[in-house]
Amino acid sequence: MKRSFGLAFALFVCTFTFAQQALWGGTSIVSPEIHENNTVTFRLKAPKAVKVQVTGDFLPTQKIKTPFGDFDGPGAADLIEKDGTWEYTTPQPLKPELYSYTFLVDGLKMNDPNNVYMIRDVVSVTNVFIIGGGRADLYKVNKVPHGTVSRVWYNSPTLGMDRRLTVYTPAGYETSGKNYPVFYLLHGMGGDEEAWIALGRTAQILDNLIAQGKAKPMIVVMTNGNASQEAAPGESSLGFVSPNMQLPKTMEGSFEMAFPDVVKFIDKNYRTIKRKQARAIAGLSMGGFHSMHISKQFPDMFNYVGLFSAAIMPDNNVKSPVYADLEGKLKAQFAQNPALYWIAIGKTDFLYKANEDFRKLMDDKGYKYMYYETDEGHIWKNWRIYLTEFSPLLFK
Amino acid sequence: MKRSFGLAFALFVCTFTFAQQALWGGTSIVSPEIHENNTVTFRLKAPKAVKVQVTGDFLPTQKIKTPFGDFDGPGAADLIEKDGTWEYTTPQPLKPELYSYTFLVDGLKMNDPNNVYMIRDVVSVTNVFIIGGGRADLYKVNKVPHGTVSRVWYNSPTLGMDRRLTVYTPAGYETSGKNYPVFYLLHGMGGDEEAWIALGRTAQILDNLIAQGKAKPMIVVMTNGNASQEAAPGESSLGFVSPNMQLPKTMEGSFEMAFPDVVKFIDKNYRTIKRKQARAIAGLSMGGFHSMHISKQFPDMFNYVGLFSAAIMPDNNVKSPVYADLEGKLKAQFAQNPALYWIAIGKTDFLYKANEDFRKLMDDKGYKYMYYETDEGHIWKNWRIYLTEFSPLLFK
Structure with missing residues (x-):
């Protein structure tokens, strides 16, 4: 009988983790992955998507046309699919900074399900990550x-x-x-x-x-x-x-x-x-x-x-x-x-x-x-x- | 000249709001909408999606099969599309409670972009809403x-x-x-x-x-x-x-x-x-x-x-x-x-x-x-x- 307690709990932990991942979409994918040279890889498992982009303030700004005039907004970059997982790595190392980003999946904005760090700015919630060094260490x-x-x-x-x-x-x-x-x-x-x-x-x-x-x-x-x-x-x-x-x-x-x-x-x-x-x-x-x-x-x-x-x-x-x-x-x-x-x-x-x-x-x-x-x-x-x-x- | 200050700022506010919505995916859609009788409507604008579901603890549980055995997990319900916006209304009023949910868009879990309220539970972040009344008023x-x-x-x-x-x-x-x-x-x-x-x-x-x-x-x-x-x-x-x-x-x-x-x-x-x-x-x-x-x-x-x-x-x-x-x-x-x-x-x-x-x-x-x-x-x-x-x- 004693054995069963520990066993039940260990199974619960495994099941809970697995079930959370299955239900709430967590996966073992790492995103964003900050490499040693400060390039960053973004990943999203989306086997049925046709087009996946990442948009954020780590990308060069782009002109956004609005009824009120042009606006300098964050750029977007295309992710490339392989075996259902989409990926984009920045061509250059990113400078030290706190960055915000989201994904665009077939035009639909979504937060990165593999990054629990999100901050609301007024009406929007975006994922965040930090590239350390210099002032950003503060x-x-x-x-x-x-x-x-x-x-x-x-x-x-x-x-x-x-x-x-x-x-x-x-x-x-x-x-x-x-x-x-x-x-x-x-x-x-x-x-x-x-x-x-x-x-x-x-x-x-x-x-x-x-x-x-x-x-x-x-x-x-x-x-x-x-x-x-x-x-x-x-x-x-x-x-x-x-x-x-x-x-x-x-x-x-x-x-x-x-x-x-x-x-x-x-x-x-x-x-x-x-x-x-x-x-x-x-x-x-x-x-x-x-x-x-x-x-x-x-x-x-x-x-x-x-x-x-x-x-x-x-x-x-x-x-x-x-x-x-x-x-x-x-x-x-x-x-x-x-x-x-x-x-x-x-x-x-x-x-x-x-x-x-x-x-x-x-x-x-x-x-x-x-x-x-x-x-x-x-x-x-x-x-x-x-x-x-x-x-x-x-x-x- | 004086005029231009106020005007520039008003334009900025409009542009900022518009740009935030355009860029970060906020829309004028209300989701979740809690009706007076405590039924709840979930909405998602996703014109290119093939199948949209909502999953959450307000739905009857379903058996989730895992390598470690079956697990009682939140159920899922299908949203119906009209003009690119998907919608689901609970058939019954929900009981007073704090509920968690996310969307599943073509199998991909995503948080509701129209609901900034999210809470992390261990490895997962889900949207939340409260149906008031009774104990839930606490x-x-x-x-x-x-x-x-x-x-x-x-x-x-x-x-x-x-x-x-x-x-x-x-x-x-x-x-x-x-x-x-x-x-x-x-x-x-x-x-x-x-x-x-x-x-x-x-x-x-x-x-x-x-x-x-x-x-x-x-x-x-x-x-x-x-x-x-x-x-x-x-x-x-x-x-x-x-x-x-x-x-x-x-x-x-x-x-x-x-x-x-x-x-x-x-x-x-x-x-x-x-x-x-x-x-x-x-x-x-x-x-x-x-x-x-x-x-x-x-x-x-x-x-x-x-x-x-x-x-x-x-x-x-x-x-x-x-x-x-x-x-x-x-x-x-x-x-x-x-x-x-x-x-x-x-x-x-x-x-x-x-x-x-x-x-x-x-x-x-x-x-x-x-x-x-x-x-x-x-x-x-x-x-x-x-x-x-x-x-x-x-x-x-």
Whole structure:
């Protein structure tokens, strides 16, 4: 009788694994396979398919025609079939980076069933992989002390809602007894409090930079910048709704006006250094727009400001006290000499001109800022770069 | 000029959304659509497909033949094509539950591109949806105060490793100043510290039970029970490795012997009630095995023990001091009258007989326990039920 327990369990494990594979489509195929020279092979078992392609940001971009004009999108490459398994190997080694991809099977998009690593970006879920080396090693989990990542709910009296935050506290926070500076990090349009921790790799980047002594230990607070929303899709009482790129109350002043609620909550519930010198705010795209407006609306709050591919829109046709008197408020903000005002954008970003105009305004007024320019455009690759460049400049 | 900013951005939003949909396969199709009467329609746009099926645990099970014997697996249903879009509506309303499904397109498994909600279970990622009502309302995010969910790293001196935990602290923890009881909740084979918070819906279940006054506010600690592993797949320095059902050092004593490291870390870093009366341990399958062995190995540590479909294996052919003298250790454990020893299993579970034999042993010795039996077998549906039944019994 004793024997049968172990035997039953061993059989269960085998059966379970086999059945999971049979039912849910897992196979023994390896995809993506990253070779030693950093070429990558993608594989898909699809005996009945006529055409299989892989599309992703590791391929040269291609022009996508849309009703709104051309768009630089990820390219596609054909897989070749042999015995029912399709395969494509990149002709060249890939540069270090976190890449996204999906398959196109007879025109139908599908995620790679042999790669469980997927990240949602607004309305789409794609597979991901990392080619290590250089800056991309900062995007990896390495053998360094790890901070804590928490999903926390706070009450916003100004918005009259309970809302969700993602909070990174650095390794050692729990036991050090010390107080820490706080970096508020804001997502772009369609994003939420999951964006920076997922595609942004914030926890990995901060763990690694802090371990290398390049960034100060700090708390990073990732807010939800959609003032109509309690939490990321699936995390509120709305249930498993479809994510939406265009939400109400995103760039009309509500989020900015309610931002002190977040700072108060963080200062009350974490061991923070509760003064301007120990606070930074930055964001990508819409989050850059928010960071610009919040930092000038509350000029005593932040000493470090980062605009990452910021959606700078002097005239956004919204009447809110937040957007009134841009120049007067900038003047008040810069009269206090912020320690850092950092502007970054990619050369092909559709917001390049808007940022150039904003820099001209800054130059005209003699406001000091640092400028960082990269190749390419309005993409996560750039935002991860900006985070790795900006965070070492903070709280020094 | 001013005009162009807003226009460029509006165009970007449209183009971005359109391009994302075109490139990554999102469409305006709604799937799954949960109708008011709780029938559900699944849809997939696949003009070139010959046969499209949906498979999932909302369908009657079917026998799957494997080299290891037959296996009760999810059934499959055919979708019908019209104008390139395939559709299937359940003939009957579905009962309240969290369900998993995927599509099979010409035999190829694929996730639903119109449903961003997916959860990994060991080696497979499937889409999920919830039919509300009854017990399943506990699995939803509702308008109640929400606890905090943290991913925390601790050092295990016994294992000589930094390891990852998922910790739930109840709503109000941050500000109450109170000390809380702790419930240690353990996953099954192939699982990790993400299992209970993902498919287990622990945060939602505890938020809801606590808000209803049915469970005491408590801290829930979800460990990683694979003693060879620092963290869940993708969360350690191993990188984006393929998950594996069969890991080394899972049921050979290492995890059990090192468990006091976890308790010490939690007691040091959280406001806990640091005594046996305020500690519970439970787990599913392998986690039930672990809970049984840990609670008798350290009889002064836990006052509440839950075995959920426990992998009880009196002879698992492993020589570890943990597994020696089962009866002697149970005697010592029950000599101290634990407040609750709770055994639950499904009628068709392959471990039913093993649990029956274990209960006979308990009965023979006169050890008190509660027994809870459900329909069906070794599935998450049952483990969520057990969590909703067990946690209200704790710390009363």
